[in-house]
Amino acid sequence: MKAPSEVVLITGGSSGIGRCIGQHLKTAGYTVYGTARNPGRYQEFKDFPLLKLDVQKAESVQEVIAELIQREGRIDILINNAGVGITGPMEETPHSESLHAFETNLHGPLRLIKEVLPHMRKQHSGFILNITSIAGYMGLPFRGIYSATKGALELVTEAYRMELRQFGIRMCSLAPGDYATNIASGRYHSPVREDSPYREAYGQSLELIDRHVGEAEPPDAVGRKVLYILKKTRPSVHYTVGSPLQRFSLTLKRLIPDKIYERLLLNHYKL
Template identity: 35%
Template sequence: MKKKVALITGVSSGIGRATAELLARKGYQVFGGVRTPEKAHAINGVTLVQIDVRDEASIKAGVESVLQQAGRIDVLINNAGYSIVGAVEETSPEEAQALFDTNLFGVLRMSRAVLPAMRAQGSGRIVNLSSVLGFLPAPFMGLYAATKHAVEGLSESLDHEVRNFGIRVILIQPSFTRTGLDTNAAPTAERIPAYVDQFQRTVAAVTATIKAAPEPENVAGRILQAIEAPYRMRHPGDRKAALLAKLRRFMPAGPVDKSLRKEFALS
């Protein structure tokens, strides 16, 4: 039996790297997308491919390389992304556009690149990394949350469009995870004094949460389960994410709002 072929973007570190390592150990033929392969650390059992999700030509060349080597792509995992921290008022349109270019349009470009091959083979899974911030607000990470809300809408719509071709779309929704994405997010260039005190309190609360957060390997395990289990669209990345999803769905808006303000140390 031939190995299933998985292509994962953003495998240099964090969830992407942990997922690549796990799938390789589980017998998948894994290709890992990185922007600069010559600078990336090798991953046992994983073939690194140059892919910059912001660049159409890079994506086209990378996907063609995978298809030439493996003949098919069974699973695409759209993991590449980054975050920015700052109040919405402090976030410039240029910063917001750059964030969307990676976190949303990167998903769009990659999906468009693999769908012809998946349609031709009559099967496939597209796994998009969302977040609990895809269904919850995120003070001082509003634009990041906006990209993940957009990924949720794009994914659900795409799933309806491609289902008849044997292709399904999966959303993974982690809460805060101990990765570079959560700990090394870039600040907005502008700082408005009126927000400084609250910003510092919120960052301190989030930093404390991250220290007790799951490792990326936990999320990688959820991704593997989502690929191999009977199909379901949304998969919380950890127990906290599952709890938050239930609270958002079943609790009245008032208590949820109050709980979130406490979580983010909002006055």
Template identity: 55%
Template sequence: MAKVVLITGGSSGIGKSIGEYLTDKGFTVYGTSRFPEKYTDSKFPIIKLDVTQTASISECVSELISKTGQIDVLVNNAGIGITGPLEEIPMEEMKRNFETNLFGPINMINAVLPYMRTQKSGQILNITSIAGYMGLPFRGVYSASKGALELITESYRMELKAFNITMSNIAPGDFATNIAAGRYHAPLLEDSPYKVAYGTTLNLMDSHVDSGKNPLLMAQVIHKIITSKNPKIHYKVGAFLQKFSVVLKRILPDLWYEKLLSRFYNI
């Protein structure tokens, strides 16, 4: 019987690429969206889901189980970006980001665990970010929410080991998707002391996404992890320099690394 895969945020970008690739490989794939009616031409079924609402999560998982009777793989892909000076980002936007990027995945995990325990098997893949390995200027909230998910995964793995349920992080760098369009941008205020530095960083981030890797690369990595006998805890996917930045953070003195990042962002 084909493995059943549920991908949150599976209607576009990386999630869509993963879903299409796994469908072609013979998996039974379901994606999610807050507005599934928009994606009637999807290569795989789309279930309604808002990861910030626990009732919506319960309904989504129940619908999947009623259709398939099982869930073998959960890919926590849904997420949103956020940029801005930490001093100027509204607190409600910070909380909204954590609700989507951290608490949403946690609630999704907890919703599928009872079914996976009954099956005595399961695999959960959390899409984090290379940005989660470091505090980036004007991306601090995003870095924090993705970094928190990285650490939560490490804890879950040890707690779930006895139930034959594995969990891994996949941290992408910049990919050519529409993530920038859905990102919350704190306004570039004329009288802000951060106006020049923040404006420069915004332009740099958008250019990185535009020239990013093909999302197909992420799909191929996800497939490799799902078919692996002993999946690792952490995976990093993207341009060499982005992956190498994580290595540098581990080996360089803190102040050196901070200067390196500051110089990269021209601040």
């Protein structure tokens, strides 16, 4: 008798990286569910089922996990992918927008993890993969809030791994670099104000950020990397996927003094 395929829930699965991950996993034989805040907007979406979820609302998180358990009787893999972008000078970024970014990028995954853990403990197995960002390993100019949200999720992953080890539940993070997705269209960015002391520097950086995303490759490499990670019985704490230069930047950060690395970033962003 053929064993049932593992059940996967991917938050933010309607487009971009989440959709690409889901396509790869479904092709590999997993039972895949994605989520979207408004699944009704995706009538033409046929890749896998989309469940309604707002990661900022605890009730919505509870409902989506209850629905998945009702449908499949279990959840084997949670992929925390839903996230929002945010750019702007630190001084000029509205506090409400900073809170919104943290609610989605950090507290959203925390809500999902808390809700699935009782089911995974009952099963004596489970895998949680947190999608972070290479930007989470460094404070980038005019992307400081985004970097902070993703960096916080990296540290949460480290702490949770050690707490969950006794239950046989695996957790790790995957930090992608820039890929061609629609994240820029839904990103909050502080306006380039004419009276701002950051106007010139921020304007140039914003153009550079948008160009990097626009020139990036499709996120197929992320889907392949996720499939590779899920097959690991003892996964590493952190994984990265991106261009050679983006991945090398992390190695460089570990090897050279902070001020020299800072100078490289300043030169990169032409600041």
